[in-house]
Amino acid sequence: MQMDSSASPKSPSSPKTVGGYSFDVEAQESSDAGGGSPSVSSGAVCQRCGGQQQTVVFRQVTYEVRAGRGRARRWQPLLHDVSGYVAPQELTALMGPSGSGKSTLLDLLAGRKTAGRLAEGSSIRFNGRRPTSAMLRREVGYVEQTESLLPLFTPSEMLLYTSELKHPHTMPRKDKLQVVEALVDKLRLRDCADTTIGSSLARGISGGEAKRVSVGLTMITCPAVLLCDEPTSGLDSWNQHAVVEALRDLARGGIAVASSIHAPSPDTFALFDRVLILQRGRAVYFGDNGEACSRYFAEQFPALRPMRPWEGIADYVIDVTSSKQLGERAASEFADAYAASELCRSNEAEMEALLAAAPQRDGNGHKHSRARSLLQLGGPPGTITPWWYGLWVLFRFRSVRGYSRPSWLLPRALSPLIPVFLLATVYWGLGNNIDVAHVTSIAGVLFMWTTSAAYGSMGLMLYKLCEEFAVSLTVSVPYAIAVFYIVKLQGSLALFWLVDVVTTAVATVLALLVGALAPNQAVAGMALPMYTTSLLYFSGFLITWGNIPPYWIWYSVIAYLRYAWGALMVNQFEGDRNIPAYGGVPVLQYYDLEHVNKWAWLGWEALFFAAFVAAAWAALSLVRHQRR
Numbered sequence: 115m116q117m118d119s120s121a122s123p124k125s126p127s128s129p130k131t132v133g134g135y136s137f138d139v140e141a142q143e144s145s146d147a148g149g150g151s152p153s154v155s156s157g158a159v160c161q162r163c164g165g166q167q168q169t170v171v172f173r174q175v176t177y178e179v180r181a182g183r184g185r186a187r188r189w190q191p192l193l194h195d196v197s198g199y200v201a202p203q204e205l206t207a208l209m210g211p212s213g214s215g216k217s218t219l220l221d222l223l224a225g226r227k228t229a230g231r232l233a234e235g236s237s238i239r240f241n242g243r244r245p246t247s248a249m250l251r252r253e254v255g256y257v258e259q260t261e262s263l264l265p266l267f268t269p270s271e272m273l274l275y276t277s278e279l280k281h282p283h284t285m286p287r288k289d290k291l292q293v294v295e296a297l298v299d300k301l302r303l304r305d306c307a308d309t310t311i312g313s314s315l316a317r318g319i320s321g322g323e324a325k326r327v328s329v330g331l332t333m334i335t336c337p338a339v340l341l342c343d344e345p346t347s348g349l350d351s352w353n354q355h356a357v358v359e360a361l362r363d364l365a366r367g368g369i370a371v372a373s374s375i376h377a378p379s380p381d382t383f384a385l386f387d388r389v390l391i392l393q394r395g396r397a398v399y400f401g402d403n404g405e406a407c408s409r410y411f412a413e414q415f416p417a418l419r420p421m422r423p424w425e426g427i428a429d430y431v432i433d434v435t436s437s438k439q440l441g442e443r444a445a446s447e448f449a450d451a452y453a454a455s456e457l458c459r460s461n462e463a464e465m466e467a468l469l470a471a472a473p474q475r476d477g478n479g480h481k482h483s484r485a486r487s488l489l490q491l492g493g494p495p496g497t498i499t500p501w502w503y504g505l506w507v508l509f510r511f512r513s514v515r516g517y518s519r520p521s522w523l524l525p526r527a528l529s530p531l532i533p534v535f536l537l538a539t540v541y542w543g544l545g546n547n548i549d550v551a552h553v554t555s556i557a558g559v560l561f562m563w564t565t566s567a568a569y570g571s572m573g574l575m576l577y578k579l580c581e582e583f584a585v586s587l588t589v590s591v592p593y594a595i596a597v598f599y600i601v602k603l604q605g606s607l608a609l610f611w612l613v614d615v616v617t618t619a620v621a622t623v624l625a626l627l628v629g630a631l632a633p634n635q636a637v638a639g640m641a642l643p644m645y646t647t648s649l650l651y652f653s654g655f656l657i658t659w660g661n662i663p664p665y666w667i668w669y670s671v672i673a674y675l676r677y678a679w680g681a682l683m684v685n686q687f688e689g690d691r692n693i694p695a696y697g698g699v700p701v702l703q704y705y706d707l708e709h710v711n712k713w714a715w716l717g718w719e720a721l722f723f724a725a726f727v728a729a730a731w732a733a734l735s736l737v738r739h740q741r742r
């Protein structure tokens with residue numbers, strides 16, 4: 115295996131610089147021309163963004179999780195003594211049968227593991243340094259098996275949207291656009307750049323194109339290390355090739371790329387520079403791809419069946435090392451043989467050299483120039499844009515997209531018609547009929563008005579809450595006017611409308627809070643209606659204040675619907691309209707609302723909104739449900 119720790123990366127003759135990013139076409143072309151195994155360079159500068167390249171060296175990685183129950187519970191290793199490296203300018207394949215530990219290793223390198231432990235002696239180093247979580251956020255891009263693209267967007271829009279969110283808001287828009295344009299070219303997405311991404315229900319770009327868009331989203335911030343978990347799964351061989359080709363091009367630009375892959379075609383497999391083969395959590399081969407790989411197996415295991423003429427190296431190696439082919443062989447035979455091999459020793463020596471050559475200073479004598487250059491962008495990607503700018507981007511891209519689609523807008527705009535229709539037809543003209551017999555009906559109208567707002571946001575996806583609220587706010591005006599005048603309600607129309615707006619806002623943020631706190635969708639789907647239904651009992655209408663048991667009074671005090679409905683009741687029945695009812699007791703006294711200031715109660719409800727916003731903010735920042 116070739117290793118030249120002093121060599122510089124393939125130097126571009128004239129890299130094209132775009133908003134701080136440069137894309138090196140020549141390096142890619144020279145490597146396409148068959149320059150052999152790429153050299154490993156330490157301390158070199160990434161040709162794309164001018165940041166420092168990263169070499170990831172992992173040695174004797176043993177990772178264990180708790181398995182079993184009760185007394186049988188013990189630590190079970192998922193990876194055992196796995197060593198290797200991912201070097202800049204190289205594309206490394208992670209291969210092995212299903213369950214061999216490929217995703218586990220990628221997760222460990224990316225710092226995404228939340229469960230289990232690394233055994234003593236395991237080490238993962240980025241340019242010789244133990245990675246911190248901030249460094250991993252900055253330096254590592256991770257492409258998941260399943261992509262989460264927005265179906266109404268085109269690849270260009272998706273990339274620009276991400277660019278807007280992940281770059282500092284002070285970066286000029288034309289630079290962000292140029293970054294996107296350069297990625298579109300680099301990932302060969304030009305032909306589909308303006309085609310809708312689509313979904314399983316509405317056909318859009320191809321699966322391979324979608325994968326390349328996902329890679330592009332990760333590359334927006336120019337990470338030095340790109341890790342991909344089976345980016346070609348579910349793709350035909352043509353699309354598989356296109357995705358791996360794109361990864362190889364990114365690697366040639368200076369990025370260290372590792373990708374797990376299943377059964378690539380020979381042509382596609384040939385794009386990889388280096389291969390790590392895992393079997394049952396142990397390495398059975400780490401070395402150059404191609405001839406070197408097949409030669410290793412032929413020399414180490416002469417008794418193995420020969421490669422068939424139609425077989426690619428990848429298929430052959432996985433076939434002969436996978437457990438079903440082992441027959442009487444011990445499952446660990448390949449791993450033991452590799453651990454004792456000359457190849458393993460030479461890899462160890464290479465890793466030692468890589469760690470020794472790890473750059474502490476860049477060419478200008480500055481420590482960790484990449485870290486610094488990214489900090490100049492405003493900090494780690496998660497916090498790079500202020501919240502108000504993020505919200506603005508969200509509205510600019512997603513809301514405008516949704517609002518212009520009748521299939522998105524109409525159900526949202528028309529769904530409040532149902533409660534409005536019910537209220538209007540059941541209580542037509544009742545509101546100005548100040549009659550004892552109608553007091554409960556009118557109190558019921560007002561109760562229905564608040565509860566329909568409280569339930570309105572229940573089924574919403576979290577990321578859509580903001581744009582949904584904007585629609586609710588707009589459509590609530592005509593609906594509030596319609597109900598107010600058709601039912602002939604009394605008091606202030608403004609208060610009647612504002613109660614609806616604030617209740618919708620509180621319910622929306624509440625949905626966000628419950629979504630952030632609930633460990634999964636099922637719990638959220640149960641908790642939210644249960645909580646809102648419980649509020650109905652304690653808001654003063656179904657059980658009057660005097661009948662609430664003393665030990666539940668506190669719950670009534672914090673039931674936000676109580677303030678909404680109370681304000682509407684006072685609006686309706688204050689002054690002359692506070693007629694004697696229910697055994698001669700005036701309406702507002704009966705409901706314990708006689709001293710209530712309706713605007714103050716609206717204010718209290720608004721305070722609930724502020725409190726829920728703060729709680730949702732904290733929950734979204736602090737609560738992590740992902741377990742890997």
Ligand SMILES: Nc1ncnc2c1ncn2[C@@H]1O[C@H](COP(=O)(O)OP(=O)(O)OP(=O)(O)O)[C@@H](O)[C@H]1O
Pocket residue numbers: 179181192210211212213214215216217218219229742
């Ligand atoms: N948290 C965990 N607890 C227990 N077992 C786990 C855990 N995570 C992974 N495993 C097990 O570890 C093994 C390796 O899993 P991993 O997902 O890394 O395999 P893989 O090689 O990526 O498989 P595939 O190719 O099917 O995606 C599997 O047997 C899996 O069931």
